[in-house]
Amino acid sequence: MSFAEFDLGAFETAPPDRRGVLAVRLDRICRDTGFLVLRGHGVDAALIDGVWHAASGFFAQDSTAKRRLSPPYQGYPYGYLGPDAEALARSKGEDTPPDLKESFNGGPLSVPADANRDALAFCYQPTLWPDLPGFRTAWAAYYAAMEDLAARIMRAFAAALQLPEDHFDPFIANPISALRALHYPATTTAPLAKQQRAGAHTDYGSLTILLPQPGRKGLQVKQGQIWVDVPAPKDAFVINIGDLMARWTADRWVSTLHRVVATPGQAARQSLAFFHQPDWNAQIVPLDGSDAYPPVQSGPYLMEKFKATGV
Ligand SMILES: O=C(O)CCC(=O)C(=O)O
Ligand SMILES: [Fe+2]
Numbered sequence: 065m066s067f068a069e070f071d072l073g074a075f076e077t078a079p080p081d082r083r084g085v086l087a088v089r090l091d092r093i094c095r096d097t098g099f100l101v102l103r104g105h106g107v108d109a110a111l112i113d114g115v116w117h118a119a120s121g122f123f124a125q126d127s128t129a130k131r132r133l134s135p136p137y138q139g140y141p142y143g144y145l146g147p148d149a150e151a152l153a154r155s156k157g158e159d160t161p162p163d164l165k166e167s168f169n170g171g172p173l174s175v176p177a178d179a180n181r182d183a184l185a186f187c188y189q190p191t192l193w194p195d196l197p198g199f200r201t202a203w204a205a206y207y208a209a210m211e212d213l214a215a216r217i218m219r220a221f222a223a224a225l226q227l228p229e230d231h232f233d234p235f236i237a238n239p240i241s242a243l244r245a246l247h248y249p250a251t252t253t254a255p256l257a258k259q260q261r262a263g264a265h266t267d268y269g270s271l272t273i274l275l276p277q278p279g280r281k282g283l284q285v286k287q288g289q290i291w292v293d294v295p296a297p298k299d300a301f302v303i304n305i306g307d308l309m310a311r312w313t314a315d316r317w318v319s320t321l322h323r324v325v326a327t328p329g330q331a332a333r334q335s336l337a338f339f340h341q342p343d344w345n346a347q348i349v350p351l352d353g354s355d356a357y358p359p360v361q362s363g364p365y366l367m368e369k370f371k372a373t374g375v
Contacts, residue, residue: 067295068093070303073104075220083223090224094317098305099285099294102217102273105301107209112275115206118199119245120334122168125194133168133192141242141370142169143192147249153263155372156321161259164326168194168245173204176238183344186367187240207243210273210338214241217271217303218340225313225351235346240363241269241339248282248333251326261324261333267306268369269341269362274302280333286321294322306339308365312348314356341366 070093075086093100122130133144145167153160170191179188193200215236222231248261261282276283276296283302284291294302310319324333342348344363350356 067292068097068100069300070100070102070220071104072102072216072220073106075104075223076216087220087223087226090220094221094224094305094313096318097285097287098310098318098320099322100303101295101297102301102303103299105213107213107301109299111202111205111209114198114202115245115336116275116334118196118202119168119247119336121196122194122199122245123166123247123334125196129194130166130168133194135192139371140189141186142171142189144168151263152265152323153258153260155265155369158258158263160263161256163263163324164251164255164259164261165246165248165324167247170203170207170243172238172240173207179238179344182367183240183363187242187341187344187363203243206336207241207338210243210340211239211241213273213301214239214271214338214340217273221271221309225316227351232342235342235348235362236270236340238343240341240344240366242341244337244339246335246337248324248326248330248335250332251328251330254328255326259326261326261330264321264323266319266321267304267339268308268366269306269339270309270312271340272304272306273338273340274304275336276302277334280331282324282330282333283335284323284325286323291323291325307369308342308348308360308362311357311360312351314350314352314354316352 130144135143148162151160151162175188218232219229222229278298281293283294307319342362346362347359349359
């Protein structure tokens with residue numbers, strides 16, 4: 065099976081007829097799997113290199129240094145999560161051992177003046193910066209680039225849903241997205257029963273922009289009863305839609321179950337995942353005007369989901 069690809073630059077510069085055809089293709093992909101390889105993204109290679117090396121440098125530290133950035137209390141959304149901290153399958157009610165990974169997580173780069181108390185107490189908590197030269201600059205540059213890219217993808221999504229291209233703009237003026245660097249250590253022994261590098265889950269938000277380590281497989285999506293490998297090509301991102309977008313589209317689009325599989329003898333793997341999430345106050349109501357789902361507010365919705373995966 066070949067994996068779906070979409071060229072964003074080609075879409076943006078296409079004449080109207082061709083653009084319509086590409087929008088229909090994008091709709092088809094989001095209905096089938098909600099997963100695609102994104103080309104023509106225009107993100108500067110040096111900027112990607114910068115954050116990639118910053119993340120590698122962070123994970124290369126000893127565990128005492130990394131744990132200095134552990135969340136100060138349970139429920140704090142950012143900082144370093146060690147190998148024993150998270151089991152994503154628990155968000156699906158599956159009781160599994162912890163995922164074989166560690167992560168560093170950061171939030172929005174600035175706080176809007178009108179942020180409410182709940183938002184301030186959750187997604188606008190400060191990112192805990194490692195004391196590594198260049199880390200913060202590289203991370204922030206990549207975060208900003210992902211915000212821009214996500215906004216462009218949301219425009220393509222609007223076209224795919226036959227909405228005006230700026231339809232989503234008012235919902236993503238101050239998105240509360242998170243950036244997560246992931247490191248899956250090499251596996252030496254056999255994983256425990258039901259233990260994965262990332263247990264089967266769906267993402268929570270509008271869309272995820274993943275940068276997998278080129279050539280290093282492991283991410284899989286569930287298609288019917290089988291797990292299908294997601295390719296990890298160079299110079300491309302993997303995009304998938306999350307639960308909030310499935311809800312927004314009244315399940316026209318799917319938020320597909322995925323995992324990062326663990327097997328004995330795997331080399332270490334790194335990735336970067338940008339979880340795009342509409343503004344705290346954005347009201348998400350089914351776009352088709354149906355009552356498939358009651359309205360939800362983006363921020364509280366995310367907070368609920370977030371609570372489910374701690375170990
Ligand atoms: O590392 C990957 O390839 C995917 C990770 C993932 O799905 C997640 O953290 O939500
Ligand atoms: Fe995921």
